[in-house]
Amino acid sequence: MKKAVSMLMVITMLLSLAGCGGNGDPGGEEKNGEYTLTVWYWGEQEAPGYKAYMEEMVKRYEKENPHITVEAILQESDNLYSAFRTAEAAEEGPDIQYMWGGTQAMEDVWKGNVSPISDYLSxxxxxxIEKASLLETNWDNKQWGIPAYGFTYGIAYDKEAMRTAGVDPEQPFNTWDEFMECCRKLKEAGITPLGMGLKDGFLPAWIGIFLGQQNLNSVNEMIDLMSGNESFTDEKYAEWLYKIEELKKAGYINEDILSLDLYQGQQTIENGTAAMTLHTQAYAVSLEKSLGADKIGFAKAPVFGDGKFADSIASPSQVYVIPKSAKHKEGAAKFLMFLQEEENIKSLYEMANVMMPNVNFKEEWLTSEVDKQVMKWKAENQNFCYQLYFAPMFESDGLIPTVQKMFSENLPPEDAAAELEEALKKCREQNPEVHEAFVDWSIAE
Amino acid sequence: MKKRKICPYLFIAPAFMILIVVIVYPIINMIYQSFFSSIAGQDKFVGFRNYKLALSDELFWIALKNNLKLFLCVPLLTAISLVIAAILYNKIWGWRIYRSFIFVPYILAIPVVGIVFSYLLQYNGVINMLLIRIGLPGLASDWLGDPKLAFPSVAAVIIWKQFGFGVVLFLARMMSIDQALYESADVDGATWMQKFVSITIPQTKSIIEFYVIITLIEMLSWVFNFVYVLTSGGPGNKTTVLEYLIYKKSFGGGDFNIAMAISVMLLLMAGVLVVIHQSILKKED
Incomplete structure (x- = not known):
């Protein structure tokens, strides 16, 4: 009897273990043509209203396609990539995954975590979709990503603070000298000029986006830097680190920068503890809508460099990809094209203040002063986003700790440049295959 | 006779199978994968390259050094726990309430503790506000942002969170010490300190050894949550530990293979501590 009970226990256990090996996600199975499409997305953090937009899209899509259920799950910044990579390693990824643009999306393409979207779309x-936006995720003659939305980086500022400091709130600065003068006046008026948060490490790339590209004349010069053909210690590439030092030494940045995360730093403008912050146009528009156009302004990065990209603007796209383990790749591609329909890109703009890089986007839809200004910049200036061309691992292993050290340990800019050069060398050594793919992609660019 | 030999194995078989699936297989797979590099979904055998790259990475040594620095928390944790347990053992007024309060931090979720302390320790946080209010503005610091203070601040939070476990563990052992020993010492006129040194500590020796080894293992491979929530390894990698480095390499940068090589090394280090623990237990037996 005892033996029989033991055997039964063993068999039960073996059967339950065997069950673990199978596909434990019945939601992903098609039953009579009915299936569930899973979307892991992000965006509410930089485009307030994106969650409501996605929920609206899901509702519309399910109405048009009653046999399909769309399960859209909003991700946190911290686990956007970690959750995806863990799921993908277990071949249990979603059908559609949101990714930040440029190398941040391509890295997973090169690692083999993504399926080419061009296999499912003609x-x-x-x-x-605008060609420039498609090119950001085109590699090996294949399209890997499709824009979720486009947005523009800028400096959001408090017009009231500018008035108090005696600065023209409509045109506070254009050049670096004017920017420093503006900061000086704000500081003299008892206002912290810049509010930022460095603790979670997202900020250094943002600063790079505003200042890093200013001495560059072409994308290739950036590729040369990342590939080791040029050095970070060269003044052309390192000058922006000296600008950080200038701001820091003059006391124009909030004292608690190391205590705050990126978004906490950006909120300093809302809670009135700083006059300016680095932000996206989408967020500035949401502030403009809630606080009023006479309260919030949006400016381009101050110009100090002499490269062709000195006065460029950064207008990248965040993207959606179809993971390799997706169970409904064709269905995913169809949903992504649904998001590109004119009515839906209009809803995207109305609900989340972001513009889809889509040829059907109409300028007459624009309602915000910030957006009208951004459109003008786009027409007049080149578009270049410094962060899109970071070599894999460069941001986490190089840029973040180095810029943090500039603030926490007073690391001089020349030493910071040397550390970044070393970090780049390490990134190339540690990821030779991925780096090869990176250079390949960049050349195609 | 034969029946008696097979039966126990059948009983432990289910648990053994679970262990194989959730522990042994992942470990073997991790060791195997640490010799490969993945690109475009294909695994390429690279020998010890991942280990060489990990060992030549300055960040690995910074992280290891930080783990070793955390070992310094162990004597501190042990001493604090022992002294508090000994005080409570004397059944001071309200000792049961104190025991419960002391244990509260241990049962709190680490992310909750991390978030609360990151607000308390901010430059414009509650602690600095209090220091300024009581006329000590010179002591107000960026506890998590200052490279000199960030690591001690994280260590202090870990000690605060963990010491309750030691207190409860030691107190439980002390409760079972033969009272006759203390009574004899009282007859001999021994002071509280003499009884503590000559009776309490020797009698709790085996538990202290167990606690020290367990806490050392925790400091090596169980502090990720604290670092992740409080400092994200910063500023400038000053609080990066091996677990956080593994996370950063794998989920932050998608470099799973190097992360696996570091994991294998961490496993070996933890393994050494486990062996020491086992040999101490054996000696005790």
């Missing part, structure tokens, strides 16, 4: 389908 060139004609993709022709509604």
């Amino acid at each position: 060139e004609e389908d993709l022709s509604v």
